[in-house]
Amino acid sequence: MAHVGFIGLGIMGLPMAVNLIKAGHIVTGYNRSQEKIDKLVAEGGKGANSIADAVKDADVVISIVPDSADVEAVALGDDGLLANAAAGTFWIDASSIRPDVSVRLAAAAKEVGIRAVDAPVSGGEQGAIEGSLSIMVGGDSADVEAVRSVLEAVGKTIVHVGPTGSGQTVKAANQLIVAGTIQLVAESLVFLEAHNVDTEAAIKVLAGGLAGNRILDRKAESMAARSFEPGFRVDLHHKDLGIVTSAAREAGVAIPLGALTAQLMGALRAEGHGSLDHSALLLLVEQLSGRSR
Structure with a gap:
């Protein structure tokens, strides 16, 4: 069981977070709209009022937001993941973004002791609901194996495809x-x-x-x-x-x-x-x- 900070409770993110709860993980979620946070709480999760609040006690942080700029906003700044997550925290970015941005942000994470992997998903909304997503993971082998049990709560096909950025x-x-x-x-x-x-x-x-x-x-x-x-x-x-x-x-x-x-x-x-x-x-x-x- 892990304490998971989950950022981005959209069409894909919310059912993924719910499946993590069903698997026994403690999930604290943040989304820009309160309605999605309320839905997570109704499913047994916890709500956060900011990114910093969602990540401060997390063992693992998962982000799934629309674009490269959105991931940068999640990661950087005073309220961002890198400034507020504890050293040793694992960061799984399940967004679909430019590979070069993923590489750059993973390097910034490493500087503050956060272990980042890029793990975009495929399978659509139905796959997210069923927990049957295909997940292509880039990053250090030890980091990928360390978060595999968390990924297994949301996906069925989980493959380490190479170094950071390879997943993207x-x-x-x-x-x-x-x-x-x-x-x-x-x-x-x-x-x-x-x-x-x-x-x-x-x-x-x-x-x-x-x-x-x-x-x-x-x-x-x-x-x-x-x-x-x-x-x-x-x-x-x-x-x-x-x-x-x-x-x-x-x-x-x-x-x-x-x-x-x-x-x-x-x-x-x-x-x-x-x-x-x-x-x-x-x-x-x-x-x-x-x-x-």
């Missing part, structure tokens, strides 16, 4: 694959509907063959129903694809399909759909096909 690099690749797959599923659904095929039957048979994938399993039905309640928002995937395209350019790697998908995600966001689930790429396919409802 693997997450960038994950987001590239997910976005491309969503785009192809969206195109397939619009294609099937144009030919008056029973989409429910088509999804079933496609999912059972070589075309089978998690997007078909988890999102195709809601996409066909035009239900885009956010499990992972377009705004966030747009941000992640910006990380991918930038990192690929820096490494001299060509990602032509990924770059196109990034443009499509950006166009969907520009149409005012940033708050929808990323599976709303289907709306853009419909628009481009002249079949908007």
Whole structure:
């Protein structure tokens, strides 16, 4: 059992924190909106009124916030994690951010005796609720093993992928694959509907063959129903694809399909759909096909 300070109780963070409570850990959570803190307390957690309050007695701190600047705000400053967590505290950053920012903040943490690992997650809201997330972890081997039992409360596939920043690099690749797959599923659904095929039957048979994938399993039905309640928002995937395209350019790697998908995600966001689930790429396919409802 660990005392966990949890920062960021959003779509992913709140169910992760709840699963930590269910696993027997003591969880003190902080979020910018009080409503989410109240929900954590209702599940048996403790509420904090600041980042400093959340981390001061923690053995392990987990942060999961939207972007690189948000992680910097969590870590730095008088009220931040590095100034208020005790030396020897483990910091697991489960946010999806730029790898270079992760490396820089981990180095700053090390200077004050805080042991940082980057551990972005994949699996969406449902995976967070089920505690079945895939977690790609970067950092020192000893640090990763020390926090493995905490990670096992929120994920099923936990893999140490290399030194600090490696987790973020693997997450960038994950987001590239997910976005491309969503785009192809969206195109397939619009294609099937144009030919008056029973989409429910088509999804079933496609999912059972070589075309089978998690997007078909988890999102195709809601996409066909035009239900885009956010499990992972377009705004966030747009941000992640910006990380991918930038990192690929820096490494001299060509990602032509990924770059196109990034443009499509950006166009969907520009149409005012940033708050929808990323599976709303289907709306853009419909628009481009002249079949908007």
